[in-house]
Amino acid sequence: MSHRAPRELRRAAANERGGAARGGPGGGGGCLKWRPQRAKGMAEPADYPPFQLGKPRFEQTSFYGRFRHFLDIIDPRTLFVTESRLKEAVQLLEDYKHGTLPPGVTNKEAIIHPDTNETIFMPFRMSGYIPFGTPIVVGLLLPNQTIASTVFWQWLNQSHNACVNYANRNATKPSPTSKFIQGYLGAVISAVSIAVGLNVLVQRANKFTPATRLLIQRFVPFPAVASANICNVVLMRHTELEEGIDVLDNNGNIVGSSRIAAKHALLETALTRVVLPMPILVLPPIIMSILEKTSLLRSRPRMVLPVQSLVCLAAFGLALPLAISLFPQMSEIETSRLEPEIAMATPSKTVIYNKGL
Template sequence: MANKYPPFVFGQPRFDQSSFQGRLRHFLDVVDPRTLFTSERKLKDSVKLLDDFKKGTLVSGVSNKEAIIHPDTGEKIFMPFRMSGFVPFGTITVTGLLLPSQGFAQMIFWQWLNQSHNACVNYANRNASKPTPTSRFVQGYVGAVSAAIGIAVSLNALLQKADKFSPAKKMMVQRFIPYPAVACASTINTVLMRNHELTEGIEVVDDKGNVVGTSKIAAKKAVTQTAITRFVLPAPILVIPPIIMTAIEKTDFIRKFPKMHLPIQAMVCTVCFGLALPASIALFPQIIEIDVTNLEPEFREKTSRQTLFFNKGL
C-alpha cells in the first residue's frame, strides 16, 4: 500500500515527478473524467482541506483541486477545456476526423471543430502568471485554425493528384491524413495560443513559491515542451484506430450490422485517446526545475538559490 500511495507532502504531487512512471500516475488523476462531476461543495471542501493541512497521509479529494483549478490563477477551468474533459469532449471531433469518404466541407468542419477545441484547451491550461490580452487569444485562434485547415486541404489536394494509387489505396491513405495534419496544426496551435508567454515571459519562483522574476527563456522551454506533447498526442489517436477499423471492416459482423461501424469507431477512438493523453503530457513535468545559470543573467543577482521553478502549463 505504501508503494501505491506514498506519503502526502503538502504542495507536491502524490507521485515522483522525476520519472515518466510517476508523471503518468499523476496525470492519470488529473485527466480522470470523474472529476468533471465534482460538486462545488466537494471542491471547496478539498481546497479547504489543503489549506488546513498540517500533517497526515493523502486523503480523498486532493486530486480534485489539481484537475479543476488552474495553478496560477486559482480559478476553475471551464469543464470542456480541463484536461479531464479533453477525452470526453474531444472524442467527438476525433471520431469525426476519422470518418471515411469525407467530402471537402466535412473535412473543413471537423478540422475547424478539433482545432477550436484544442485552442481553448491550450489557452485554459497555459502558464497564466502573466495576463493575456483578448486580442492575442483571437489572433492565436485564427492562426491556429487557419493552419489546421490549410494543412489538411493541402494534403488532400496532393492525394487527389496521386494517380498511381488505386481508389481503395487512396481511401486507405486518406484515413491516415488526419495525423500529419492534426499533429502539425496542434503544434502550431500551441505556439500561437501561447505566443504571449514567449514575448512577455513567465514568472519563475524559488522553492518557497516566491516570485524571483520573469523569464523569456523559461517561457520558451515551457511552450516548446508543451508543443512536443501536442505533436505526439495525435499519433496513437489518429493512427491506431484506422488500423483497427480496417481490420474490423473485413469481418462478417460489420457486413451484417453496418450501423455498428460508427459506435465501434467511437469506442476505439475513446480508448486510444484515454490512453494517449496521460502518456503524452507525462513526457515532461508540469513544474519544471531550472538552474539559475540557464536563465537570464539578472536572475543571478536576484537570488542566491541555484535552482528555480516555473509552471510549464499543460
C-alpha cells in the same frame, strides 16, 4: 454528512471550479493539496501520500508520478459528482485553510484546489476532454470526406481545443483574451488549410488505387492537427520568447527572466502537442484498416462506425495521460546554459521553470 470525500470528488473539485485548470492543456501549474492531521488509531492508506499544500499528491520528477497525477485530473467519473458533494469537498479545503478541520479527516480526503471559483462548462473540463473529444476524433477520421466535412471537423476540433485551453488557463497570471483568439484563429486556419490541401493532393494523385487513396486520406488529420497545435502554442506564447519566463532557485525565489528557458518551455510544450494526436489519429486508421477486412465487419457494415468509435476512445484514453506526462510541469535546467546574468545571480547549479502544458 460524512466528511470523507471519495477520490472522484477530490478531482471534481478541480475540474468543476476551474483549476484542474492548471493541469489543463493550456494551464501552467499543479494541484494544491493539504496535509490534515491523522486521527488517532487510524491507519493511513498506502495509496494516499502525506498531503502538502501547494504540491501534487504524486511525485512529479518521475514519469509514473506524473502519469498518476494526470489520471486523477482527467478521470471522467468526476463529471457525475453532484453539486452538493462537490461543495462538501470544497468545504474541506476551506476548513483546513482556517484550521477548523473536523476530527477524523485523513490524507484520503484531500481536495484539489482551483485558482478561481468559476464553474467550468462540462465539455471543457479536463475530465470531459476524452468523452466529449472522442466524437470529434471519429468525425475527423470518417472516410470519403468532402471539403465541407473536412473544414467542419477541423474547425470543430480546434474550437473544442481552444475552449478547453481557455477554460483551464492559469488564472494566477491572467492573459489577454486577444492571445487566445489569435491562437485559435491561427490553429483553425492552419488545420483547415493543411487538411484540405492534402486531401486535394491525394484525390488528384492518379498513381494511387482507390483503396490506397482512401487509406492515405485517413492519415491526413494527423499532420493537420499537429501543425495546428504547434501554431497555437507559438501564437499564444510568442511574447515569452521576447520577454523570457521566470526561473526559480531551489528555494522558489525568482532568479530572473530567461529567454533561453522560454525556448525550452515552448519546445517541450510543442513536442507534447505533436505527440498527443499521434496515437489518436494514427492508430485508429491502422487498426480499422485491419478490422474492416475481417468477416465480422464485412458481413455487418453497420458495426464499422461503433467499432471505430470504441477504437478512437481507447486511443484517446491512452494518449492523453501519456502525452501530458512526458515532461515535468516544473522543468529543471542548468544555470550554465542560461544567460550569463542569470548564472551570476544565483549559486544554484540548476534552476526550475514552469513549462506550461
